[in-house]
Amino acid sequence: MSDSITSTTSTLRLFATGRFAIEAGTAWYLGDLGEFRGKQELYTRQSPQRLKALREHAIIESAVSSSRIEGVSIDPARVRAVLASPRPLFRDRDEEEVRGYRDALKLIHRQAAALPISEETIRRFHASIRGRIWDAGQYKNKDSDIIERYPDGRERVRFRTVTAAQTAGAMAALVADWERCLEERWVPPVIALAAFNLDFLCIHPFRDGNGRVSRLLWALQSYHLGYEVGRYISLERLVEQRKDRYYETLEQSSQGWHQGEHDPWSYINFVLSVMKAAYQDLVDRVGEIRAPRGEKRSLVISGIEQLTAGPPGSFAISELERACPGVSRDMIRHVLREQQEKGKIACKGRGPGAVWMKPEAANKGN
Numbered sequence: 001m002s003d004s005i006t007s008t009t010s011t012l013r014l015f016a017t018g019r020f021a022i023e024a025g026t027a028w029y030l031g032d033l034g035e036f037r038g039k040q041e042l043y044t045r046q047s048p049q050r051l052k053a054l055r056e057h058a059i060i061e062s063a064v065s066s067s068r069i070e071g072v073s074i075d076p077a078r079v080r081a082v083l084a085s086p087r088p089l090f091r092d093r094d095e096e097e098v099r100g101y102r103d104a105l106k107l108i109h110r111q112a113a114a115l116p117i118s119e120e121t122i123r124r125f126h127a128s129i130r131g132r133i134w135d136a137g138q139y140k141n142k143d144s145d146i147i148e149r150y151p152d153g154r155e156r157v158r159f160r161t162v163t164a165a166q167t168a169g170a171m172a173a174l175v176a177d178w179e180r181c182l183e184e185r186w187v188p189p190v191i192a193l194a195a196f197n198l199d200f201l202c203i204h205p206f207r208d209g210n211g212r213v214s215r216l217l218w219a220l221q222s223y224h225l226g227y228e229v230g231r232y233i234s235l236e237r238l239v240e241q242r243k244d245r246y247y248e249t250l251e252q253s254s255q256g257w258h259q260g261e262h263d264p265w266s267y268i269n270f271v272l273s274v275m276k277a278a279y280q281d282l283v284d285r286v287g288e289i290r291a292p293r294g295e296k297r298s299l300v301i302s303g304i305e306q307l308t309a310g311p312p313g314s315f316a317i318s319e320l321e322r323a324c325p326g327v328s329r330d331m332i333r334h335v336l337r338e339q340q341e342k343g344k345i346a347c348k349g350r351g352p353g354a355v356w357m358k359p360e361a362a363n364k365g366n
Helices: 011-016 024-045 048-069 076-084 093-114 119-130 164-184 189-203 210-224 235-241 243-254 265-286 295-309 317-323 329-341 359-364
Strands: 146-149 155-159 346-348 355-357
Touching: 011 164, 011 189, 024 048, 024 189, 024 265, 024 295, 024 317, 048 076, 048 093, 048 210, 048 235, 048 265, 076 093, 093 119, 093 210, 119 164, 119 210, 155 243, 164 189, 189 210, 189 243, 189 265, 210 235, 235 243, 235 265, 243 265, 295 317, 295 329, 295 355, 317 329, 329 346, 346 359
Parallel strands: none
Antiparallel strands: 146 155, 346 355
């Protein structure tokens, strides 16, 4: 097996080649997640006190669950003292690391828009969750394979990660591929999120703490793509509840990764299933919501803002329909015309090929 990574072996880059066709099951997840995201703003406007309680509970659950998946745990009786106190006194390094995860997650909740997916951000997250240990925020300096240990003492290599010497280059390529994937639309963004997560775990850039950093990046990328359910429901708790499946799909999808011959869909579908489960949990806790009069118009405007906020900054009407489930095409066209007349949106082209964007973006192409 080759232990190197080239520009064509990562999952993200293989999507650019058109090699992977989206599976039917994955398409169903995309549809469901698009519908949930479309209703997201309605949920956040209802029951503010309940949502406040959910936010406070989710951040504690996330810090505890994400750390516990990797064997970092604290006494349940100490959870509130460690995670809720302004200046906790740590009894051991595990407590410090769980608190560090909470701090990183709070940073994401407060400043997601200002945190790019970059090597600097990734190192910052690692430094937070590793506390004052010597290599906090630093890529590994020795090769480190993923080892599975059995109760009887036997061991096996589950996966050979990228070598220490090649880690920096692999991480730079991964971040660059993420940006290009979104800009050039190699694949739907939420699939890119799951693929990035898989590639990150296969690179395994740090000596320890890779799983926790991957879940922090998952949360941050979800925010960037408009999926904010992690603010109210702990994605990490849902992963921990499915821990066996998490490791099983990760192993399935990493086989052949170095050669670019892997099948990423098991792990991608796992990530999407967790996000769907989180939204379903949110619905169960907040309750189904019916849009009041005028809310559909607001939903379309919110969809327009989301689709023009990030790269590529433009969209087709079919994409806006997916972002606004339950809203008719006639209503969507009405709001688009209204926003166009107000000078807030512009259209280039006609018919099915028409593309909508902000006026300043349209003017650049003239």
